[in-house]
Amino acid sequence: MGKQFDSAVDSFDREATYEPMQAVEMIKEMAFAKFDEAVDAVFLLGIDPKLAEQAVRGTVSLPHGTGKSIRIAVFAEGDAAKAAQEAGADIVGGKELADEIAAGRDLDFDLTIASPEFMADVGKLGRVLGPRGLMPNPKAGTVTPDVATAVGEFKAGKVEYRNDRYGNVHVSIGRVSFPAASLHANLATITDEIMRAKPAGSKGRYIKKLTVSATMGPGVDIDSGSLDALVATVR
Numbered sequence: 001m002g003k004q005f006d007s008a009v010d011s012f013d014r015e016a017t018y019e020p021m022q023a024v025e026m027i028k029e030m031a032f033a034k035f036d037e038a039v040d041a042v043f044l045l046g047i048d049p050k051l052a053e054q055a056v057r058g059t060v061s062l063p064h065g066t067g068k069s070i071r072i073a074v075f076a077e078g079d080a081a082k083a084a085q086e087a088g089a090d091i092v093g094g095k096e097l098a099d100e101i102a103a104g105r106d107l108d109f110d111l112t113i114a115s116p117e118f119m120a121d122v123g124k125l126g127r128v129l130g131p132r133g134l135m136p137n138p139k140a141g142t143v144t145p146d147v148a149t150a151v152g153e154f155k156a157g158k159v160e161y162r163n164d165r166y167g168n169v170h171v172s173i174g175r176v177s178f179p180a181a182s183l184h185a186n187l188a189t190i191t192d193e194i195m196r197a198k199p200a201g202s203k204g205r206y207i208k209k210l211t212v213s214a215t216m217g218p219g220v221d222i223d224s225g226s227l228d229a230l231v232a233t234v235r
Contacts, residue, residue: 065157
């Protein structure tokens with residue numbers, strides 16, 4: 001594994017920046033793992049992550065999805081619960097589900113969606129769900145009366161993004177098995193979304209750096225001067 005990574009690193013100039021399509025093609029060419037690696041985009045933003053008003057968070061539907069199958073837990077009851085199950089929700093429950101999680105149930109799901117009336121119960125699980133990034137949030141579209149539609153969208157490739165404490169936004173844009181054109185389209189879509197989400201208080205250069213990489217491979221930096229042309233492909 002070390003030799004393969006070193007070989008990938010030696011195959012290109014890591015100090016250089018590349019056009020978006022060239023970067024995703026390089027990622028595909030350098031992939032060496034025996035599994036279908038995820039391809040990730042990491043944005044370093046010119047924000048102050050300590051300020052709530054400069055938080056960058058939301059959701060976006062990638063045109064080609066992420067290639068990842070996610071497990072979704074839904075807090076709902078009655079017709080809404082039935083609709084969520086029909087839409088593909090993996091776990092559906094109400095207060096009893098909240099009680100199970102509070103009692104130590106395994107968090108065997110990747111996303112939580114809640115109907116608004118259950119947020120009083122779900123809110124008590126903040127210390128459990130929060131550290132795992134599983135807490136539903138209206139800004140992320142995971143607190144909604146139409147839980148079935150939300151389930152369908154996230155199953156189809158809608159992703160949540162948010163900055164970390166260092167000002168980075170990390171998003172999966174697909175798999176190395178995807179055609180380069182599909183990865184490029186997904187990258188253009190998330191870049192456009194990140195640009196639109198720029199906080200009013202962010203001053204100076206907003207996207208300081210954009211890097212793409214496969215799970216096991218080195219990162220490839222994208223030329224910041226190419227970003228306007230990249231997002232123009234989806235506007």
